[in-house]
Amino acid sequence: MIGGKSLRRAVIAGSCVAVTTSACAFQGVNSLPLPGAVGRGSDASVYHVEIANISTLEPNSPVMINDVVVGSVRKLTVKNWHADVEFSVKPDVVVPANAVASVGQTSLLGSMHLALSTPIGQAPSGKLNPGATIPLNASSTYPTTEQTLASLAAVVNGGGLGQIGDVIHNFSTAVNGNEAQFRDLITRLDTFVGTLDGQRDNIVSIIQSLNRLSSTFAGQRDDLAAALQKIPPAIDVLIKERPTLTTALEKLGTFSDTANRLVNQSQADLVANLKNIEPAIKAFADVGPDLDALLEYAIHFPFTQSFMDRAIRGDYYNLFAVVDLTVPRLKRTLFLGTRWGQEGAQLIPAPGDPVYLNYTYDPLKTGVTPPPPDAFDDPPPQAPPPSTIADIGPILPFVPPTPIAAPGAEIYTQAQLAAKGVTPIFAGPYGGQPNPPANTPPAPAPPTGGGG
Known part of the structure; x- marks a missing residue:
């Protein structure tokens, strides 16, 4: 007897504990798996779908593909202000990867179901992996019978349905007798809408x-x-x-x-000036074809193009020229025969002349002409010692070659030139030698070489 009471107490305590621990999760009979529900086996594939409004959908509601029951709803939860429906299907059922979900009513007064289908105009593609979730933008809910009847009642009772007859009567009165104008208006509206549609890209x-x-x-x-x-x-x-x-x-x-x-x-004068300048412009235009040849010849004057082509091999032409434009040279060459010419003008030595080495540009080495003996009475003039003149040395540090090839090409020192009575020529602003008396014949000019 005591054992029976203990057993009953244990059963009652266990039932209380079971009821206490499961009271929070129990949501009625539909929250439990019902016998005979499709797709509730251990090998069933489980998926999730996010739906904004599930209406009266309950757990154990059927899941349909092409109006065929392939599974059932397992659990309903709330996630981020929308419903998260967990459902399962039979293991041999393939759910397309592009499937969309919708909650609908099985019959007019029947229960709700979850329908899986593909988007309108698209064929099924791929396979949805078990555990995947159909997103919120791929789900929808059909209006229920109650919502349809409520909308119809609103339209019939307070939506102005009773005034449709008046609207139709007034419209018929306005159209009566103006059918051509309305037809033309509709045609113009069609043309206008067609033009807008053709210019849609431009408008965008x-x-x-x-x-x-x-x-x-x-x-x-x-x-x-x-x-x-x-x-x-x-x-x-x-x-x-x-x-x-x-x-x-x-x-x-x-x-x-x-x-x-x-x-x-001034129109007439301007036209006359233009006509007068026409020959000059025409002559200049006639020279135009030869202008390039003239410019080309001016660059390499005095050589012609044929000479350049035959004489030059490369990009450069080495030329060393000495142009002597001194007054004595011009008197003996260019001005000869004119009032400025002078046949026996003494020339300044040029490079290549035999006495060029005796010529100096330094005015300190031209020597000093001694004054005449009667220039000073007291004391009498004395000639400089020969050693002083001899110490001057040659004008340039140059050793003349021996023997001398041509007469008159000897190189003398300053003392030797003074002994011979010849004064060096200097082209600077200082006088090189005194002018000879009028009755004295001109001294013979030293031999010179032609200067370039």
Whole structure:
């Protein structure tokens, strides 16, 4: 007897514990798996679908594909303000990867079900992996019978359905007798809508361009505001300067009238001048074909192009020339035969002349002509010691070659030149030798070489 009471107490305590621990999760009989539900086996494939409104959908509701029951709803939960429906299907059922879910009513007064299908106009593709979730944007809910009847009642009772007859009667009265005008209006509206449809891309492009322009204006808002603030003072300045601008425009008009009269009066002279200048322009145009050859010849004057082609092999031509434009040289060459010419003019030695080495540019080495003996009475003039003159040495540090090839090409020192009575020639601003007396014959010129 005692054992029976203990057993009953244990059963009651266990039942209380079971009820206490499972009271929070128990949501009625539908929250438990019902016998005979499709797709509730251990090998069933489980999926999730997010739905914004599940209406009266309950657990154990059927899951249908092409109006065939392939599974059942397992559990309903709330996730981020929408329902998360967990359902399972039979293991041999393939759920397409592009499947969409919808909650509908099985019959007019029947229960709700979850339907899986593909989007309209698309064929099933791929396979949805078990455990995957159909997103919220791929689910929908059909209106229930109650919602349909409520909407119909709103339209019939308070939606203006009773005034449809009046609307139709008034429209018929307006159309009666104006059928041609309404037909023309409809035709014009059709043409207008067709034109708008044909220009749809251009309209979209204009809207996009306006959007970019608005964005540019928005980015330059500070600059536009600053410009709008600075424009009124500028307009005030223009208003103040309006008399000056008006006077300037009047003066410009006067100048235009004067210029017009001048052009009209000098038209004949201008045409005559243009006609007179025509021969000069024509001659210049005639020379035009030979102008390139002239410019080419001017670059390498005095050589011709044929000489350049035959004499030069490469890009450069080495030329060393000495141009002697001194007055004595011009007197004996270019000015000879004129009033400025002089046949026996003493030449300045040029490079290549035998006495060129005796020529100096240094005025300190030209020597000093001694004064005449009677220039000073006290003390009597004394000649410089020979050693002093001899110590001057040759003018240039050059050892003359021996033997001398041509007469008159000897190289003398300053003392030897003084002993022979010959003074070195200097072309500078200092006098090299005194002028000979009028009755003295000119001294023979030293032999010279031709200068380039």
